[in-house]
Amino acid sequence: MVKQQYDANLLPDMLPIYYTRHFPQKIFCRWLAYGCSPQPLSNREMSFTLADDVYLRYLSISNQKELQELLQKKCPYKLDIGAVYNTKPSVGRHNAVVLARELVFDIDLTDYDEIRTCCQEAKVCEKCWLFMVIACEIIDKTLREDFGFQCILWVFSGRRGIHCWVSDYEARILDSPGRGAIASYLCLIAGGENQSKKVHLGNENLHTSIRRSLNIIDNYFEQLLQEQDFFATSEGLNAFLKLIPDETLRSQVAKKLEKLPQSSLERWTSFVSTYEAYCRENGNAMRKLKYLTEEIKIQYCYPRLDVNVTTGFNHLLKSPFSIHPKTGKVSIVFKSSNVKNFKLDEVPTINTLLDDMSTDSSVHQNNMKEAVKTFQEVVFLCEKTEAMRKRNNANTSIEF
Ligand SMILES: [Zn+2]
Numbered sequence: 001m002v003k004q005q006y007d008a009n010l011l012p013d014m015l016p017i018y019y020t021r022h023f024p025q026k027i028f029c030r031w032l033a034y035g036c037s038p039q040p041l042s043n044r045e046m047s048f049t050l051a052d053d054v055y056l057r058y059l060s061i062s063n064q065k066e067l068q069e070l071l072q073k074k075c076p077y078k079l080d081i082g083a084v085y086n087t088k089p090s091v092g093r094h095n096a097v098v099l100a101r102e103l104v105f106d107i108d109l110t111d112y113d114e115i116r117t118c119c120q121e122a123k124v125c126e127k128c129w130l131f132m133v134i135a136c137e138i139i140d141k142t143l144r145e146d147f148g149f150q151c152i153l154w155v156f157s158g159r160r161g162i163h164c165w166v167s168d169y170e171a172r173i174l175d176s177p178g179r180g181a182i183a184s185y186l187c188l189i190a191g192g193e194n195q196s197k198k199v200h201l202g203n204e205n206l207h208t209s210i211r212r213s214l215n216i217i218d219n220y221f222e223q224l225l226q227e228q229d230f231f232a233t234s235e236g237l238n239a240f241l242k243l244i245p246d247e248t249l250r251s252q253v254a255k256k257l258e259k260l261p262q263s264s265l266e267r268w269t270s271f272v273s274t275y276e277a278y279c280r281e282n283g284n285a286m287r288k289l290k291y292l293t294e295e296i297k298i299q300y301c302y303p304r305l306d307v308n309v310t311t312g313f314n315h316l317l318k319s320p321f322s323i324h325p326k327t328g329k330v331s332i333v334f335k336s337s338n339v340k341n342f343k344l345d346e347v348p349t350i351n352t353l354l355d356d357m358s359t360d361s362s363v364h365q366n367n368m369k370e371a372v373k374t375f376q377e378v379v380f381l382c383e384k385t386e387a388m389r390k391r392n393n394a395n396t397s398i399e400f
Contacts, residue, residue: 006328006351011077012051014350015323019071022330022353023321024372029064031379034386037169038084038099045082045089047316048074049325057082057316058089079319084172098313103149103171103179105186106309106317107135108161114193115300117228117236124160126344127227132162133339134220135303138213139164140336142186146209151382153375154339156347158324158331163317167382169389176313183310185209188302196242199298201291214294217301222265230300231257231264240271243296246285249278320375323350332371333378 019025033041042062049055056074061067083101087093109128113120118127136154143149143166151167174182188210191198201210224230231237237257244250253274257267272293279286309315322331328349334342348364348371355361 006349008325008328010351011323011325012075014354015075015077016072017354018323018350020068022368023071024375025064025067025071027372027376027379028319028321029061029067031167031375031382032081034167034169034172034382037386037390038173039086042088043086043099044084045314045316046319047080047082048076049078049080050074050076058091058093060089077323077325079322080316081319082316083314100172101313102153103166103174103182104309104315104317105139105164105166106157106161106306107132107139107163107303108157108306110160111304111306115228115230117230117232122160124344129342129344130220130224130227131301133342134217134301136162136164136336136339137216138303139186141212141216142209145212146185147182151378151385152336153320153378154334154336155318155320156329156332156334156342157318158322158329159327163331165317165320167378169386176311179313180307180311183305183307186303186305187307188213188298189304196239197245197295197299199295199302201295201298203287203290206291206294210294210298213302214297217297221297221301224301225264225268229262229264231267232262236264237267240296243299244292246278246289249275249285249289252278321371330368330371332367333375334371335374 029041032044040062042060044060045057046059046061047055047057048059056076059070061070082089083098085096086099087096089096109116109119109124109131110121112128112131116128116131118125140152140154143152143164149166149168149171151171153165153167155163155165157163189198206214229236231240241250241254244253253271256270256274260266260270275289275292279289309317318331320331320333323329324331328351330348330350330353332347346360346363346367348368349360352358352360352364353368358364
């Protein structure tokens with residue numbers, strides 16, 4: 001058996017087969033229609049990126065048959081999903097109004113370039129993937145426990161990030177300021193390149209949501225310190241020292257850390273004990289630096305969102321089960337409860353799915369099946385909550 005290399009030049013031959021045999025068309029249409037609420041499937045915008053980056057917007061379909069025909073006719077390299085309009089979307093129609101759109105989150109490892117040490121830009125490995133694991137667990141818990149959302153779909157972006165689609169009715173009809181408010185709630189890291197310390201938690205009791213996020217971070221913090229080794233280089237160490245606002249403490253820590261071996265875990269442990277001793281002796285510092293360790297953990301671990309994607313009503317987002325044209329990887333759906341077991345090299349690629357003889361074939365086929373099953377579960381939950389919502393609405397209107 002041979003390990004088949006992905007070759008983008010073969011996409012025109014592979015895509016029609018992939019769309020027919022592997023793309024979960026039926027459940028995909030059911031997902032986008034949500035029992036026709038608030039509008040039929042045909043009012044939803046889809047967009048295709050064709051070979052040579054030709055971009056088609058305002059496409060729409062009424063049923064699975066039309067989807068299959070459109071996919072075969074256009075053979076898109078990439079599929080994106082847009083909003084639901086009050087009318088069938090089309091290029092010439094300028095008075096169309098957006099009625100609904102999933103609340104979406106886009107987390108991309110390029111936004112972690114400032115802190116990750118293993119890779120930069122388009123590169124990604126198992127080590128920096130841990131940032132995505134933490135982001136997924138924190139966002140998922142926050143959306144469920146603080147906002148009460150249930151219909152949450154997690155999708156691998158195809159290369160170096162993850163997308164979250166919140167499909168509860170209340171989330172889909174949320175206006176732009178509402179989306180902005182949820183995005184800000186999830187933004188604890190603020191400030192551009194020139195600002196060293198980007199997290200400020202004050203000195204009041206910590207919000208439950210922040211406590212919960214810190215508990216998640218604590219599950220992975222040691223591993224991150226060992227794998228990323230943030231403070232091993234003089235550059236990394238300096239960036240870390242800049243996060244200590246108190247000059248006396250900073251120079252005490254600097255002196256201690258210089259004498260230590262370069263291991264970030266040892267340096268962190270030494271910092272924490274120096275900090276705690278300093279606070280014990282100095283009540284004033286204790287008040288000012290109450291959450292310093294928490295602030296540093298958040299700066300190195302908390303999710304970094306692309307806020308514009310969440311706030312925008314008709315920002316297009318890559319569809320689940322679309323292929324990433326550069327990697328050949330399928331944008332698979334995964335369970336947030338299982339994200340820590342997500343393995344980048346076990347993500348199905350279009351070439352292994354189409355080639356039974358390749359070494360990865362059985363693992364990839366299996367993971368594709370799992371991904372479709374997870375997708376189905378979320379869609380069934382969406383349909384069930386939508387039916388319940390309609391029944392409740394009907395009951396309330398009878399009472400009045
Ligand atoms: Zn990496």
